[in-house]
Amino acid sequence: MYWILFIGIALISWLVQYNLKSKFEKYSKMPVSNGMTGREVAIKMLHENGIYDVQVISTPGSLTDHYNPQNKTVNLSDDVYNSCSIAAAAVAAHECGHAVQHAHAYAYAPLKMRSALVPMVSFASSWVSWILLIGMLALETFPQIMLFGIGLFALTTIFSFVTLPVEIDASKRAVSWMTESGVVNYHNRGAAVSALRSAAYTYVVAALSSLATLMYYVMIYMSRRD
Numbered sequence: 001m002y003w004i005l006f007i008g009i010a011l012i013s014w015l016v017q018y019n020l021k022s023k024f025e026k027y028s029k030m031p032v033s034n035g036m037t038g039r040e041v042a043i044k045m046l047h048e049n050g051i052y053d054v055q056v057i058s059t060p061g062s063l064t065d066h067y068n069p070q071n072k073t074v075n076l077s078d079d080v081y082n083s084c085s086i087a088a089a090a091v092a093a094h095e096c097g098h099a100v101q102h103a104h105a106y107a108y109a110p111l112k113m114r115s116a117l118v119p120m121v122s123f124a125s126s127w128v129s130w131i132l133l134i135g136m137l138a139l140e141t142f143p144q145i146m147l148f149g150i151g152l153f154a155l156t157t158i159f160s161f162v163t164l165p166v167e168i169d170a171s172k173r174a175v176s177w178m179t180e181s182g183v184v185n186y187h188n189r190g191a192a193v194s195a196l197r198s199a200a201y202t203y204v205v206a207a208l209s210s211l212a213t214l215m216y217y218v219m220i221y222m223s224r225r226d
Contacts (some may be wrong), residue, residue, distance in 0.1 A: 005212050013205045020198045024063070027087035027191050028079065032183060038080040038088035045096040045177055046074070054099045056092075058082075065091050067098035069115070074099055086184065090192040093178050094199070097170030110165045121159045124152040132217060139221065146221050150214070157214045160207035167203050171196040 036044070042056045059065070059075040066075050074095045080088040101111045128149060135146030175193055178184045184192050 006216070009205065009209045009212050013202075013209060016198070016201045016205050020063075020202060023195050023198045024087045027090070027195050028083065028085045030086045030188060030191055031084050032086055032089050032188070033185060034183065035084050036089065036183065037082055037084050038076050038092035039082070041089045041178075041183055042074050042076065042092040042096050044181065044183075045093055045174075046099060048177070048181065049096075049100050049103070051099055051103050054096075056081075065095050067095045067102070069098075069102045072099070072102075086188050086191045087195050089178060089183050090174060090195045091199075093174035093183070094170050094196055097173035097177075098166070100173055101166065101170060108169070110162060110169070114159070114162050114166055117155070117159050117162065121156055124155045128152040128156065136220060143221070146217075150217050150221060153210075153214050153217060157207070157210040160203075160210045164203055164207060167200055171200055 032041075039056050039058075046052070046054050046056070054072045054074060056074045056076065058081040059077055061077055062079060064075070064077045065080055067073070068075060074092070076088075076092055076095065080091045101108050131145065131152060132149035135142075135149040139146050174196060175184075175189070178192060179189060
């Protein structure tokens with residue numbers, strides 16, 4: 001049953017990634033009516049939300065866009081930073097949505113929870129694979145090692161699910177602001193929503209995949225202990 005679930009999630013993940021790439025290729029050819037680049041959209045959204053201490057910079061790669069709360073930077077990939085497309089505007093606004101969340105973190109509980117988990121998840125991600133491997137090899141003699149590894153992996157799974165509302169909220173903020181500011185209109189608003197929804201699906205699949213893997217490790221522990 002686990003392998004059926006695992007293969008199913010892997011297939012869904014591939015389909016979601018393919019759909020995301022197709023959507024962004026399509027909407028990257030659809031220009032915004034005001035001709036603003038992703039960089040200009042990001043700066044406009046930040047300023048209109050009263051945020052002036054966040055820098056908008058370019059980062060290498062494709063779909064590598066992210067907001068870094070440590071140094072307060074909105075990092076836009078090359079094809080978003082200089083592009084005047086609907087896809088670029090949507091991505092830029094989404095990442096700025098995280099900056100707005102960060103600026104008002106006291107009023108947004110999921111982001112506070114996610115930020116609190118970051119140091120622990122960083123540690124867990126660095127060691128969990130080795131601890132689980134050692135735990136499986138020594139399960140009969142030292143089951144505590146396997147349990148510790150499962151606990152670390154459970155932490156990363158929780159982080160994946162806590163990330164979901166944070167990402168969804170950032171997209172809602174992005175669409176709302178783009179509509180109010182006139183970056184998108186009645187004709188192309190649906191494209192922006194579609195692009196952001198496709199991106200959100202990747203986080204859903206990642207969370208489900210993490211949960212399925214956690215179940216797998218728990219099954220190994222339970223079966224060998226029996």
